[in-house]
Amino acid sequence: MNIIIILLTVLTALDFQAFPEKQSTSQLTIQEIDNQYHIFDMDTGEVLKVSKTEAAVDSLIVKSSELRGKDTRGSFQSARQAFIISQDLNYQNGLARSHNLLGINYFDFGDYERAVNHYFSAIKIEEALDNDDRIASILNNFALVYAEQGNYDMTAYYLMESIEKRKSIGQTSEAFTSTNNLGVLHRRQGEYDKALDYFYMTAKGSLEEEPDSNLYMTATLNIGNTYRNQGEFEKALPYLVKAADYFENNSQRLNQVYVNLFLSNLYRDKMELETALKHALTSIELAQVERHREGLKDAHQLAAEIYELNGDFRKAHAHFQTFHQITDTLNNSERVQRINELQIRFDVEQKDKEIELLNRESDLKQAELARQDLLKNFLLAGVLFLIVITVLLTHMNRTKKRNNLSLRESREEIKEQNLQLNRLNREKDEFLNMAVHDLRNPLSSIIMITDLIREEDNISDSELNEYSNLIHISAEKMISLVNNLLDIQNKSALTANEELNIVEILKHSVENFKKTATRKNINLKCAIKDDPILVYGHSNNLVRIFDNLISNSLKYSPFNTTVNISVVTYSEHVRVTFKDEGPGISKDEQRNLFRQFGTTSNKPTGNEGSVGLGLYIVKKFTKAMNGDVWCISEPGKGSEFIFELPLAEKTNSVSEPETEVSYLH
Numbered sequence: 001m002n003i004i005i006i007l008l009t010v011l012t013a014l015d016f017q018a019f020p021e022k023q024s025t026s027q028l029t030i031q032e033i034d035n036q037y038h039i040f041d042m043d044t045g046e047v048l049k050v051s052k053t054e055a056a057v058d059s060l061i062v063k064s065s066e067l068r069g070k071d072t073r074g075s076f077q078s079a080r081q082a083f084i085i086s087q088d089l090n091y092q093n094g095l096a097r098s099h100n101l102l103g104i105n106y107f108d109f110g111d112y113e114r115a116v117n118h119y120f121s122a123i124k125i126e127e128a129l130d131n132d133d134r135i136a137s138i139l140n141n142f143a144l145v146y147a148e149q150g151n152y153d154m155t156a157y158y159l160m161e162s163i164e165k166r167k168s169i170g171q172t173s174e175a176f177t178s179t180n181n182l183g184v185l186h187r188r189q190g191e192y193d194k195a196l197d198y199f200y201m202t203a204k205g206s207l208e209e210e211p212d213s214n215l216y217m218t219a220t221l222n223i224g225n226t227y228r229n230q231g232e233f234e235k236a237l238p239y240l241v242k243a244a245d246y247f248e249n250n251s252q253r254l255n256q257v258y259v260n261l262f263l264s265n266l267y268r269d270k271m272e273l274e275t276a277l278k279h280a281l282t283s284i285e286l287a288q289v290e291r292h293r294e295g296l297k298d299a300h301q302l303a304a305e306i307y308e309l310n311g312d313f314r315k316a317h318a319h320f321q322t323f324h325q326i327t328d329t330l331n332n333s334e335r336v337q338r339i340n341e342l343q344i345r346f347d348v349e350q351k352d353k354e355i356e357l358l359n360r361e362s363d364l365k366q367a368e369l370a371r372q373d374l375l376k377n378f379l380l381a382g383v384l385f386l387i388v389i390t391v392l393l394t395h396m397n398r399t400k401k402r403n404n405l406s407l408r409e410s411r412e413e414i415k416e417q418n419l420q421l422n423r424l425n426r427e428k429d430e431f432l433n434m435a436v437h438d439l440r441n442p443l444s445s446i447i448m449i450t451d452l453i454r455e456e457d458n459i460s461d462s463e464l465n466e467y468s469n470l471i472h473i474s475a476e477k478m479i480s481l482v483n484n485l486l487d488i489q490n491k492s493a494l495t496a497n498e499e500l501n502i503v504e505i506l507k508h509s510v511e512n513f514k515k516t517a518t519r520k521n522i523n524l525k526c527a528i529k530d531d532p533i534l535v536y537g538h539s540n541n542l543v544r545i546f547d548n549l550i551s552n553s554l555k556y557s558p559f560n561t562t563v564n565i566s567v568v569t570y571s572e573h574v575r576v577t578f579k580d581e582g583p584g585i586s587k588d589e590q591r592n593l594f595r596q597f598g599t600t601s602n603k604p605t606g607n608e609g610s611v612g613l614g615l616y617i618v619k620k621f622t623k624a625m626n627g628d629v630w631c632i633s634e635p636g637k638g639s640e641f642i643f644e645l646p647l648a649e650k651t652n653s654v655s656e657p658e659t660e661v662s663y664l665h
Contacts, residue, residue, distance in 0.1 A: 057082045057094035064101050073452065076105045084462055096125035100138055109448060112145050114470075116606070119145075120519075133174065136165035140178050147185065151603060155185055173209040176202045180219050187222070192230050199223045217246040221259060228266050236266060257286045257295040264302055268309070277306045297326040364410050371403045443478070446471050499648055500539055501532045502574060503567070509546035510565065516554050520606050523562040524554070533567070533574050534648035537625035545621050545629075548614040549578045549641050555604045556582040556639070573627075574647055579640045585633040593631055594619035618643075 064078035079101035086094035103118030123138045143158035159178045166175035183198030203219035210216070224239030240263050247255040260283035267276035280303040287296035304319035378392045385392075449467050453459060459467075510526045517524040535542075553563045561581040568575050582602070585593070589600040596616045622629045626646055633639035 052085055052088065054089060054091050054094060057085050057089070057091055057098070060085070061094065061097050061101065064098075068104075072105070072108065073455070075101070076452075077456075079105060080463070080466070092125055092129060096122045096129065096131070096134065099125070100134070100141070103138075103141060107141070107145065107148075112148065113606075116142070116145055117519075132165055132169045133171055136162045136169075136171070136174065136178075139165060140181065143178070143181060147181075147188075149603065152185055152189060156182065159185070173205060176205045176209075176219075177215060179205070180215065180222065183219075183222060183226075187226050187229070192226055195226050196223065199226065212246070214250075217243050220246075221255075221262075225262050228262060228269075231269075233266055233270050240266065253286050253290050254292060254295070257283050257290065257292060257299070260286065261295070261298055261302060264299075264306070268302070268306055271309075273306055273310050277303065277310075280306055293326055293330060297323055297330070300326065360410060360414065364407065367403060367406065371399065374399065446475070497536050498539065500535055500537055500542055502535050502542065502576070502645070503528055503531070503533050505539065505542050506546055506565070506567065506576065509543060509550055512547070513550050513554060516551070517563070520554065520557065520559050522554060522557055522559070524550075524565075525562060526565040528565075528567040529569070533569055535574065535625070535645045536648050537645070538621075541621040541624065545618050545643065546576075548618050549643060552614055552641070553578050553580040553582075553639075555606070556580065556602050558582065558605050569647065572647060573644050576643045577640060578643070579638065581638045584635040584637050585631065585639055586635050590631055590633065594629070 060078045060082035064075045064082065067075035067078065079098050082094055083098035083102060085091070086098055099118045099122035103115045103122065106112075106115040106118060119138050119141050123135055126134045126138065139158050139162035143155045143162065146152075146154040146158065159182050162178040163175045163182075166172065166178070179198050180202040183195045183202065185195075186192075186198065187195035199219050199222045203216055203223065206213055206216040206219060220239050221243035224236045224243065227233075227236035227239065240259060244256070244259045244263060247259055260279040264276045264279035264283065267273070267279065270276075280299055283299040284296060284303060287293075287299055300319045300323040304316045304323060307313070307316035307319060375396060378396050381392065449470050453464070453467055456463070506528060507526070510524065513524065550563075550565070557563055557580045563581075564577075564579045566577045566579075568577075582605075585600055585602065592600070594615050596613065618629055622643065622645075627644050629641065629643045631639060631641050
């Protein structure tokens with residue numbers, strides 16, 4: 001429920017708008033005919049013709065803003081069309097505003113990486129245009145992204161930056177949007193008194209500027225919900241009722257869903273169950289109209305709890321069933337196909353192991369039968385040849401011992417195979433859990449994009465090209481995850497042994513990460529000798545080692561910092577060091593760094609993904625080349641990863657770096 005409050009904090013500004021997952025209040029098609037863009041509203045039957053001009057861009061941006069909170073798809077389409085025309089015209093003002101709107105839409109889709117990319121593009125243009133008011137709005141948008149990621153320090157930083165920017169240009173009233181968000185931030189951390197101070201400050205300021213505004217009602221709703229969190233129900237009730245009346249009168253159905261949920265929770269806590277149930281059912285009805293599954297799930301769960309308190313277990317069970325069905329639909333539909341593929345692969349490997357065990361058991365039985373036949377033959381021969389019976393018995397005894405030893409060894413092998421099967425089964429469970437978690441986001445993006453393609457009647461080539469690019473990016477993320485997992489199982493690559501120039505491979509890896517460093521304004525410095533440094537190993541493995549170590553340093557480095565890479569040769573080995581200025585790693589968490597699926601409490605600073613396999617792959621490949629890798633770090637002092645390999649040709653003394661390549665962005 002905490003997420004919902006921050007979604008309601010900026011209903012009036014361009015900073016952010018809470019969108020339902022799907023809306024159908026209007027259906028828009030936008031296409032280019034005779035160098036003009038036409039917008040057709042299927043509900044009203046009206047056609048709006050706009051020329052390919054800057055005025056057309058401005059009208060599309062207005063249209064996108066008007067549809068926020070009412071028609072997500074229409075808002076997204078209008079923003080995209082404004083972006084396309086702005087690019088054609090090189091209309092910088094339109095590009096900045098459409099970038100910001102697209103970032104807001106992607107934020108609502110849960111694609112924070114693309115949202116941040118659009119915000120960066122928007123703020124860069126706005127800085128060139130000296131549009132301080134829009135820069136302040138975008139700073140607030142950055143804060144919302146960090147809030148969703150749980151990084152409250154960065155959230156507070158960007159909110160304060162936004163407020164200061166507003167005040168510096170005399171926009172005191174607009175600063176109240178970010179002031180309200182600061183209240184939300186403190187409320188989410190349980191600091192209710194601080195939260196109320198910011199909410200009352202927002203309500204007072206917005207009321208003086210524009211009575212009965214969306215921002216005033218948002219602050220009113222936040223005050224009521226904060227009092228409810230404190231258990232002060234009588235103080236909370238008038239604020240929540242006032243906000244509910246406003247949202248109903250202004251047909252803001254999505255906000256009605258959540259204000260009814262808050263009221264239902266309040267009355268349930270007061271044990272006024274009839275009124276609580278009325279609000280829960282109202283929330284269900286509104287969420288169904290809006291096709292908002294998250295709100296619908298919360299409302300069904302609340303209704304089930306109220307029916308259970310009333311003793312109506314049949315209806316409580318029905319609502320609990322619906323709640324679990326919606327939860328399963330949200331969690332399971334996107335992962336079924338990939339899980340089936342992974343399950344088939346595991347089943348095949350397991351079946352091969354079972355066949356191997358059966359063949360071994362069959363060989364053991366045949367050996368036992370052969371031993372018994374041999375015993376019978378010797379007994380029969382003993383009757384005929386009494387003179388040599390002692391020799392035959394001795395021979396038979398030796399054979400028995402050998403066979404018994406073979407049986408014991410075979411049983412131990414079977415036992416070891418069973419242990420191996422159990423281990424594979426545990427790894428399979430970890431494999432599936434991790435794959436399901438990390439494949440969910442790119443699969444959700446692909447499903448959303450294909451829905452858009454199916455529902456657009458007249459899709460243009462540019463739209464189709466953009467949709468294809470988005471699908472390609474999501475698919476590349478899934479391929480990257482699968483390749484990492486397959487690398488763990490690749491045993492043939494570990495035995496390769498060729499002479500490699502570590503300098504050439506490292507320079508190539510650094511070059512590949514220039515764009516990644518640029519995005520976070522990180523100074524990627526590489527100090528290395530120009531002369532070749534030769535080692536033995538597998539070239540692909542060495543590339544994966546450097547890529548993972550560089551990616552790891554950039555991933556956890558804050559913006560505007562430096563990552564240093566140095567290479568030093570000694571008499572028998574070469575050492576490559578990757579040093580960042582990140583948050584550092586505690587001694588306890590360092591023990592898990594190079595384990596399979598090992599993670600730390602540190603979060604990537606640029607919304608990058610992390611599955612806990614990169615350093616495990618580095619350790620595995622390094623050991624295969626008779627090398628070593630370790631980490632030196634203290635909390636708050638950055639981290640230093642050191643990679644070491646034996647030299648193919650020994651040198652006589654320690655060498656210092658002679659050249660330095662620096663990528664400062």
